Amino acid sequence: MSKLMSGAQILLECLAREEVDCFFGYPGGVTLPLYDALYDSPVKHILVRHEENAVFAAEGYARTTGKVGVCCATSGPGATNLITGLVDSLLDSIPIVAITGQVSSHLIGSDAFQEADTFGITRPCTKHNYMVQRLEDLPRIIHEAFYIASTGRPGPVLVDIPKDIFQAKGEYTPVDTIHLPGYKIFTEGHAGQIRRAAQMIWEAERPLVYAGGGIIASDASGELRELVDLAALPSVCTLMGLGALPADHPQYISMPGMHGSYAANMAITESDLLIALGVRFDDRVTGKLAAFAPRAKIIHVDIDPAEIAKNRVPDVPIVGDVKHVLQKLTKVVAELKPEMEAGTAKARAAWQNRVHDWQQQHPYDRRRSETEIKPQHLISEIDRLSAGEAIVCTDVGQHQMWAAQLIRFNEPRLWINSGGLGAMGFGLPAAIGAQFARPDKLVFAIVGDGGFQMSIPELATMVNYGLPIKIIVMNNGHLGMVRQWQELFYDNRLSQVKLDCFPDAEKLASAYGFSGSTVTKPGDLAAALDIAIREPGPYLLNVMVTQFENVYPMVPAGAAISDMVLTPVAVA
């Protein structure tokens, strides 16, 4: 079966075959043929206001659904504007397919108008990338791109398409197989290692699960829960793994790392077996590597062999899809339970008590004040309104850390943030993608006054498509996290962190045709949030919070995670 179609039509047909229901993009000169074909296509295109936000929105969509997020930009500046989002999705292992236009084949290399070496520039920013050189390769490349983006360790794949390829007409034959002989996917873990891991789980006196983004990517939170319940394993979830276990799960401690909880960091430091599942021993989690889990043997499960022994050499390495590995592991753990459970039961009960004590000793800071809105107060209120169900997208900085600490998630894929790259300006566009993916859900974009000003143009997209996103600006008039570091490590010499001239929220929102307001008093906060939630459309709530509040606990850069700076006690 074949018919005569243009390259642009073939691309759209391939997107439809990949069940892309919407993609985020911005047109330009060389993508004119694509946008012309789009006019008649059932594939829905979402017009953003800046290409960077097209990737962020696609990421919001992908992180919320687990499906591939798709974005599109023109050549030159369009393509270079995608870079931040590509690297963001590379670091957080998010499946993205980015389509870029390129100047016509005969112009490539001639410094043509809006020409950039997109293929060269994006090579280190993607899991894989392509430049289409022949029309007949186009369908194969598009399907390969989706396959590579969504399998193994997910990531971004970019396809650069010259204008003449969009325009060329040719016989379209659907592609039904993908052959990538060098693409190595490891799914099933080694049975012998899994058995060893199961034995170690019962032999351990102070076992701890350290679960991360791999659990979310692999849709393995059900499997994780089974293992944790079966062997009563205290667990921490990383920033990328929040929601992997429900926050109210009895074995769930909280987040570890630089701004992790006292209990999570102490549990890692004291554990004798760390069961690392879909994590990469990131520096923001481990702090000083030599002092990370110093008494623990390590079981490390990861789909990417290059993550094993990258930062910490495990005692039991298991390369495989964490969902498959957990299914097998839990089976063996169950088999061994009758004969092995009693051996360490007493020590494990004591361990549970120690973890519990740490949680009681230093819970997260939720202080409130009579006179000003504490950031922790604001986040706690959002947590109360969300009740573990809302999608929470954040930007990067202090508000992100407070949100990660204080907002509870009942399930995975509700917490959307830029973890590895830490890209400011992520929150609002990600919320746009998330709301498209889940129209039924309450979506918060919690942003700082810094990051929000990087994404203001997307207010138009939000309004344009009628997305009822609740934007909560945690406004401390500063680049809060940078200011915190300047205060703590640079003698409080505050350099270029004061953000004056924040726009009037009510006027800004009304300029875009929606509602907004500013709240300054703690007594008015609950009512203001209530108005925001009740509003059927989007809402912009600008919350003036304490200017000089710091996120605690904090592990100073390069210190051991047991060396936390806890909340200062002397507060009126």
Next chain:
Amino acid sequence: MQQVISVLLENQPGALLRVTGLLSARGYNIESLTVARTMDPDLSRMTIVVDVEERLHAQVIKQMNKLINVLQASEMSGENSVTREMILLHARPTHQDRAAVLKEAEIFGARVVDSSTDGFALEVTGEAGTLEEFIGVMKSYGEIEVTRSGAIAVSLETKKLRLQPPVPTRTFVRTEIPVEEMDGVPNG
């Protein structure tokens, strides 16, 4: 410490850059690099000599194996492989030294590939150390010009090539979305 890596990769645009980019992104200096087609014209074999701390050797190999265009990257250690390099050397000895130069060439197993009144072009292969010696000896006879091929290595072990079999594209159930049912803003 020098690491010799043999990479079997697909002949695709940019494939070479993916491998070298991985090294340059980490600040590793490439000492030598050779690449040419294999018996299968769709594949190339690369030999890279690169300066990497020993503790990172395994990580470099793993990262290369992650590249989609790479079928196999493996470390060529002293025991499991042989490594050779070729040099082409142009020597310009004085008239009196010509015979001596030819004698030295013979000792090192070099072949004369060109001879003129200007001098000789010599071709020699060997291990890096031997070649350094040869260059040293030739230098003693006056000005020389040298081009080195860079190391090539072949494994002495049979390495199982683990290749991904073809997979079907997803079984698509094509659902036509009538334009009037699309919510929000249509594309037009």
